[in-house]
Amino acid sequence: KWRCPPGRRMQSSMLGPSPPRLLTEEEYRLQGEVETRRALEELRSFCQSPDFSAWTAVSRIQSPKRFAEFVGGASHVTPTEVYVHEREFGLESFFTDEQPFEEEDEEEMGNSDSFAG
Secondary structure, three states, rough: OOOOOHHHHHHHHHOOOOOOOOOOOOHHHHHHHHHHHHHHHHHHHHHOOOOOOOOHHHHHHOHHEEEEEHHOOOOOOOOHHHHHHHHHHHHHHHHHHHHHHHHHHHHHHHHHHHHOO
């Protein structure tokens, strides 16, 4: 028969729900990998079910052989696609983007030395 005082109950309902905790970069990356694997497995499973019209799908896609390999368990991306993605979005692109600034800084430093003398 223990009860919370009425004022306290009203105060907590006025505050509303607390905001969700934000994910760290590592948690975000891990969650993305887990959810992507789960969704790809669901897609494979559906494509192997009797409800799936394989002929309709194959007639509409650009690469039926690649699709069949995916349904059979192959990766959804090619090694070339992985390489291109890493170049565009991986650490390599970070260093490539930084190079022009480093070169400009060196040029500016060289010019400032000539003015100092």
